[in-house]
Amino acid sequence: MERFQKYYLSLIFLAVYSQISAQVNCSIYPEGNCRKACEISNQAGEAQGFALSQMAFDTAIEICPNYDDALAEKSVPYLKRGDFVTWKKLIDKAVEINPKDHLDYRGWCKFQFLRDYNGAIQDFDLLEKYRPGNIGFSKNGDYNLYVVKAVCYSALNQKDRAIRLLENLYKTKDYHFGLYDYYQLGVIYYGTGKYDKALENFEKQSKVYDFAENIYFRSKVSKIRNKDYLDLKRLALKSYDDGKTMKDVYTHHFNKVYRKQIAEL
Amino acid sequence: MKNIFYILFLLPILFSCQSEKVIIIYPDHVGDVEFNKNIDDPDFKKCMDKDYGIQYYDYNSDGLQYKGEKIEIVQALEKLKLSASRNTNGYVTIRFLVNCEGKTGLFRTQQMNENYTEENFDKDFIQKLLNFTKSLNGWTPKEVQGLKSDYYQYLTYKITDGKVSEILP
Numbered sequence: 420m421e422r423f424q425k426y427y428l429s430l431i432f433l434a435v436y437s438q439i440s441a442q443v444n445c446s447i448y449p450e451g452n453c454r455k456a457c458e459i460s461n462q463a464g465e466a467q468g469f470a471l472s473q474m475a476f477d478t479a480i481e482i483c484p485n486y487d488d489a490l491a492e493k494s495v496p497y498l499k500r501g502d503f504v505t506w507k508k509l510i511d512k513a514v515e516i517n518p519k520d521h522l523d524y525r526g527w528c529k530f531q532f533l534r535d536y537n538g539a540i541q542d543f544d545l546l547e548k549y550r551p552g553n554i555g556f557s558k559n560g561d562y563n564l565y566v567v568k569a570v571c572y573s574a575l576n577q578k579d580r581a582i583r584l585l586e587n588l589y590k591t592k593d594y595h596f597g598l599y600d601y602y603q604l605g606v607i608y609y610g611t612g613k614y615d616k617a618l619e620n621f622e623k624q625s626k627v628y629d630f631a632e633n634i635y636f637r638s639k640v641s642k643i644r645n646k647d648y649l650d651l652k653r654l655a656l657k658s659y660d661d662g663k664t665m666k667d668v669y670t671h672h673f674n675k676v677y678r679k680q681i682a683e684l
Numbered sequence: 685m686k687n688i689f690y691i692l693f694l695l696p697i698l699f700s701c702q703s704e705k706v707i708i709i710y711p712d713h714v715g716d717v718e719f720n721k722n723i724d725d726p727d728f729k730k731c732m733d734k735d736y737g738i739q740y741y742d743y744n745s746d747g748l749q750y751k752g753e754k755i756e757i758v759q760a761l762e763k764l765k766l767s768a769s770r771n772t773n774g775y776v777t778i779r780f781l782v783n784c785e786g787k788t789g790l791f792r793t794q795q796m797n798e799n800y801t802e803e804n805f806d807k808d809f810i811q812k813l814l815n816f817t818k819s820l821n822g823w824t825p826k827e828v829q830g831l832k833s834d835y836y837q838y839l840t841y842k843i844t845d846g847k848v849s850e851i852l853p
Contacts, residue, residue, distance in 0.1 A: 468737060470710035500715035500739060501777045501838035501853075507800035533775060534842055534850045535798075668741045670853035671748075677755040 443488050456483035460492060468496035487517040491524065498528055499669060519549035523564060527557045531670050536571035543568045559667065562597050563588070570673050573607045581607050599624070599665065599672070602633050606674045614640050631659035632676040638684060648684070655681045713737025715836055717781060717790040728789030730781065730834050738835040740782075740853075743828055748837070748853055751822030757839070758851055761816060768809035768846040773798050776805065776813055777840040782823045784832030791818060805843070813841055813848075 442464070445457035456479035463475035476493035479486055494509035510528070514521045526542030529535040543564055546554045554564045562570075565588050572581035585604045588594060605620030621637045638651035658664065659681060665672035711718075716735050740748060748754055774797040781790045793814060797803040804810075817839055826835045842850035 468714045470708050470712055473710045473714065474706075474708070496714035499741065500836065501779050501840060502715060502794065503775065503777065503800060503840075504794060504796050504802055532852060533840065534852065538798075666746050668745060668747060671754060677753045679752060679755050 441492075453483040453486055456480070456486040456489060460486065460489040463489075464492050467492075468500070485516050487513040487521060490516070491521055498532060503533065518545065522546040522549070523555040524558060527564065527567060530567055530571060530673075531557070531559075531667075534574070534673075536574045540568055540571050556597075561599060561667075561672075563595070563600070566597060566600055566603060569607070570603055573610065574673070578607050578611050582611070596627060598628055601627060602630075602636075603674060605633070605636060609636060609640070614643060629658070629663070631655045631664045631678075631681065632674065634658055635676050635681045635684065638681075642684065652681065652684050655684075715739075715779065717779065717792055717836075719790065724791075725789050728781075728787065729783065731784035731832050732834050736833070738826065738828065738833050740826075740835055740837045742835070743826070745826075749824035749826075750820070751824065754851065756822060757820060760820075761848060761851065764812070764816060766809065766812050766816070766848060768806045768843065770846045772805050772809070772843050772846045774803060774805065774843055775840055776810060776843060777838055778814060778817045779836060779838040780817070781834055782825070782837050783834050784825045784827075786821070786823045786825045788818065788820070788823060788837075 442461050443457055445454050445461065448454040448457055459475050459479040463472040463479070466472040473493060473496075476489045479489040480493075483489075490509050490513040494506045494513065497503070497506040497509065506528075510521065510525050514525055522542045522545055526539045526546065529542065530539040543554050546564075554568075556563055557567060565584060569581040569584040569588070572578070572584065582604070585600075585607070589596070589600065589604070601620045601624035605617045605624060608614075608617035608620060618637065618640050621633050621640070624633045625637075632655075634651055634655035638648045638655055641648035641651060656678070659678050665675045712735065714737075716737055750756060774795065777794045777796075779792045779794070780788045782788055791814060793810065795803055795805050795810065823837065826833045838853070840850075840852040841848045842852065
């Protein structure tokens, strides 16, 4: 019983800061083991990373072996804590059972946590078979996954391919632009030396959300063109200091720029 | 918040249905590291009375917190020009604890290839990466609700053709 008291204290402590996982509507399952597994998994997800939570996921998987959400949720704390070997084994099982619902997350994580560009693209391509034309969004909500795919191409030095993908995507009817979409396209253009196109996208970005990195690149273009860039540089530094910069709880954003780099421009 | 209390009561009941004695097969929190006298520095002290499993990303963090930001780590490593054989590809993750003074200890290493399976790379190269990680002294201490806290951090070195091509997270 002492052991459980210890866990109670830990769980209460956890309630203050836990990263609550996604809840599944268990009523979609008929009465029986898989509905029970779903309920157990939902509750376990609220104590993510704790021993009892992991054991509850095991119970869910034991009573409903094909309950993919339990496998996926069990994998998450390993990912966040850098045990990628264990994470991959678990998420692969979830993907095997239900590729349609887990390939997006696995592909995104390969990119976000490991910069595994080829691996991410493979997952997004596989997902296309199950969800043609709509592969979804990154877990943090910042990106359409086609943008992530394009960024992966750019990282693999296939910048023209990345540009084509993004230009076509942004022309899609009713496309919902993400927080950094124009910025990412602007940086890719910048990398190809097409500064007019780069600037065009940085300016579009500034109308959606202007942040230090975006201002920094506008400043860089001005400097390359021997124009006054110092006002923009100062603005970029101020934005950075005001916290208007690319942020992520777990990792750094692709094409993030640090304060030191802005200061050295 | 309400559901957290369901868990407090449901889990023991759940497990008690299965067996009389619950055997905990996991550490208190995923990723907890216990002191090992054979490899850990006995002078490294934790600040908290127990391990609460606090991670670098907990409590509205903006990710990795290092003096001068992560670019300082990247540039310091570049200066060392570390490399392994050209056919070395994969990831080296070094996990450790940062105490309330920003000091580090309890280092643990995981090596994996591009297929996400464990693989041992060149020992000398791994030792140099470990030494580099141990030498980093700009970690920002964490405070949780006014309490100075220990927290877990990791660094993942992506290795491409024998060179570190990325540092994560």
